[in-house]
Amino acid sequence: MNTTLRIDQLRASVEGKEILKGLSLEVRGGEIHAVMGPNGTGKSTLASTLMGHPKYEVLGGSVTFNGEDLLEMDVDERGRAGLFLAMQYPSEITGVTNSDFMRSAINAGRGEGIEISLLKFIRLMEANMKTLEMNPEFMHRYLNEGFSGGEKKRNEILQMMMLQPKITILDEIDSGLDIDALRIVAQGVNSLRSADRGFLIITHYQRLLDYITPDFVHIMMQGRIVKSGGPELAQRLEAEGYEWVKEELGIENETVGQDEDAFQMPMNTTGPKIR
Amino acid sequence: MNTIMMSVDRNQVLESFRADQEPEWVTVLREQGFRLAEELPLPKLEKTNIERWNLGTFGEIRRPAQRDSLKDAGGATSEWIDSDNALVQRNSGIEFHRLTEELRGQGVIFTGLEQAVRENPELVKPYLMQAVRADENRMTAIHAALWSGGAFLYVPKNVQVAQPLQALFLLDDEEACFMPHVLIVAEENSSVTFVENAVSAVSRKHDQFGIMEVFVKRGAEVHVASVRGLGKQITDMTYRRAHVEADGRIRWVVGEMNAGNAMADTASILQGDGADSDAKVICVGAGEQHMNLTTRAVHIGQFSTSDMVTRAVMREDATAIINGITKIEKGASGTNGQQTEKVLMLSPKARGDANPILLIDEDDVQAGHAASVGQVNPEQIFYLMSRGIARAEAERLIVYGFLAPVISEIPNDRLRDRLQSLAERKLGQA
Numbered sequence A: 001m002n003t004t005l006r007i008d009q010l011r012a013s014v015e016g017k018e019i020l021k022g023l024s025l026e027v028r029g030g031e032i033h034a035v036m037g038p039n040g041t042g043k044s045t046l047a048s049t050l051m052g053h054p055k056y057e058v059l060g061g062s063v064t065f066n067g068e069d070l071l072e073m074d075v076d077e078r079g080r081a082g083l084f085l086a087m088q089y090p091s092e093i094t095g096v097t098n099s100d101f102m103r104s105a106i107n108a109g110r111g112e113g114i115e116i117s118l119l120k121f122i123r124l125m126e127a128n129m130k131t132l133e134m135n136p137e138f139m140h141r142y143l144n145e146g147f148s149g150g151e152k153k154r155n156e157i158l159q160m161m162m163l164q165p166k167i168t169i170l171d172e173i174d175s176g177l178d179i180d181a182l183r184i185v186a187q188g189v190n191s192l193r194s195a196d197r198g199f200l201i202i203t204h205y206q207r208l209l210d211y212i213t214p215d216f217v218h219i220m221m222q223g224r225i226v227k228s229g230g231p232e233l234a235q236r237l238e239a240e241g242y243e244w245v246k247e248e249l250g251i252e253n254e255t256v257g258q259d260e261d262a263f264q265m266p267m268n269t270t271g272p273k274i275r
Numbered sequence B: 001m002n003t004i005m006m007s008v009d010r011n012q013v014l015e016s017f018r019a020d021q022e023p024e025w026v027t028v029l030r031e032q033g034f035r036l037a038e039e040l041p042l043p044k045l046e047k048t049n050i051e052r053w054n055l056g057t058f059g060e061i062r063r064p065a066q067r068d069s070l071k072d073a074g075g076a077t078s079e080w081i082d083s084d085n086a087l088v089q090r091n092s093g094i095e096f097h098r099l100t101e102e103l104r105g106q107g108v109i110f111t112g113l114e115q116a117v118r119e120n121p122e123l124v125k126p127y128l129m130q131a132v133r134a135d136e137n138r139m140t141a142i143h144a145a146l147w148s149g150g151a152f153l154y155v156p157k158n159v160q161v162a163q164p165l166q167a168l169f170l171l172d173d174e175e176a177c178f179m180p181h182v183l184i185v186a187e188e189n190s191s192v193t194f195v196e197n198a199v200s201a202v203s204r205k206h207d208q209f210g211i212m213e214v215f216v217k218r219g220a221e222v223h224v225a226s227v228r229g230l231g232k233q234i235t236d237m238t239y240r241r242a243h244v245e246a247d248g249r250i251r252w253v254v255g256e257m258n259a260g261n262a263m264a265d266t267a268s269i270l271q272g273d274g275a276d277s278d279a280k281v282i283c284v285g286a287g288e289q290h291m292n293l294t295t296r297a298v299h300i301g302q303f304s305t306s307d308m309v310t311r312a313v314m315r316e317d318a319t320a321i322i323n324g325i326t327k328i329e330k331g332a333s334g335t336n337g338q339q340t341e342k343v344l345m346l347s348p349k350a351r352g353d354a355n356p357i358l359l360i361d362e363d364d365v366q367a368g369h370a371a372s373v374g375q376v377n378p379e380q381i382f383y384l385m386s387r388g389i390a391r392a393e394a395e396r397l398i399v400y401g402f403l404a405p406v407i408s409e410i411p412n413d414r415l416r417d418r419l420q421s422l423a424e425r426k427l428g429q430a
């Protein structure tokens, strides 16, 4: 079956504030979607809600992943079902080596009795680290502990390459990366592109999209998708910024959840549906 | 009125040791212990009231038959012992011991302490109950009166012992007194590793007051690994104390995996210039257990250094009071004392308390501490689970990661595995 992640009128809150206000989007195998938008518009909230972070409460709407109700699944079930989130701020975990963690994750996906052999695992991890131009010592370092911002990002991509997810969400994977690192990370993503894998790339710069060409570009404001288009939309944003979008849609404050009363304005637009 | 010794028949005890040809000077120490036990109070512990522990169930002196082979020794002994140089105390006496010809030839002594007071009094007398003294409190006094079996390890000048020497202390008779005393003397520029385990199989209340004394002479290096896995019915009260002379080093690795209440106080007295101490303690608490664990470094010599790390995981209703005491005496200039205590709580009812204490009477020193008490971080759980790892496994990874800085330091593979499995058992995962 072809991969499909279908988000329909998703509403979610964090700490009692509604952040996602009816967001719809469908990502299929073979497609790359870029979600762009200024800071504070709910992009990370979308990512965390899809992954099932306990702080984010779903208020309404639905999400299905290959026909199954994603919102009913525990976080680990989502991961094993093939959803992957490269996080904006990955956790540091002392005492757990990168390789022990990666092996647990791979084996979790494989199940008891069919664990990956140690040798095969090490070869796989070494090969992927080489692609990402990571120092082999990172295998034995504690998970993300003392990693620079860029090293953490590469480590997220490493995990993606090892786990080969069906749907990958990249949350600001490009922030804090220099051009070289950006190119390497993009290479990692492009190496995974295939007809049955989909990507949701969250960014507020066009930069990354120079290396990974998206099929669809969505603009997020006020907790919804307010405009969608093709790659040319990203280029226009790069050239002209977000002001024209706000003007076109009559949006004064694009952020969400920051100053509840002051900026709550009636907005009857819902995100345009893809297909 | 002091009732703690009422269960002990003083004459039976003294008679039992006399029958065993114990030298007079040891009997005098015992009598003194009995006397002091009537007068002295129990030790005062930070935030733990041990009056409530109802201490006083000690049993009588019961010695096992000596065995020539490890196979015949009690319980699961042979599972624990893997050294060619080993000693097993079962209940009140030594059941088995062996030392290779090679080490004998080098002048190393490794026997039961009761045997050593008879055979090597000149090597034992200057040290026995000198680092920890009978008159410190009621507990040390009772120990002085009742200790039996025990281990004596003597390493002559310039002798380096590569293989760890191992002692197992096993209690499986609920009527038997169980109070081992370990005495280690490492002469100048020698080095040795001593590994001890304490385990039990009894189903009635029992109290254990143990003492370990270590004398590290100039330039010597002693590694001590102590793993306690006594059962729920046992209250384990232990003092470990090392005197370290100039340029000597002591390395402690302690695994507090008992199931019952426990008090442990592990101290390094850095007497000489350049003396160095490193102490790593891990602890897993479960059930209704109360634990009070102290590590200390006392800096007397100049340029002496110490580092103490304690990691404790508390589950269910367990409580741990973790104290770290760095004391720098006047004149101990150029010293550096560091400590870290961390407690991880796995249940809302578990309690932990980390108390770093710095007592500094000298200006020209460095001292540092860090302490934290907290729950498993939900962000970390989310992160691991998002990669497909089930919650229980994610927690397991985080807990072992928390203990890793100590477990990874253990000098011997089998001991590391055993500590790991004791930890797993206490964490309810084996």
Ligand SMILES: Nc1ncnc2c1ncn2[C@@H]1O[C@H](COP(=O)(O)OP(=O)(O)O)[C@@H](O)[C@H]1O
Pocket: A014, A015, A017, A019, A037, A038, A039, A040, A041, A042, A043, A044, A045, A046, A055, A255, A256, A257, A258
């Ligand atoms: N973990 C959180 N705790 C509290 N508030 C949050 C949290 N995550 C998001 N928010 C709220 O949601 C709003 C949108 O944040 P976010 O989703 O991170 O936006 P973006 O990723 O687009 O910058 C923030 O302004 C904040 O008010």
Ligand SMILES: [Mg+2]
Pocket: A043, A044, A045, A088, A171, A172
């Ligand atoms: Mg964000």
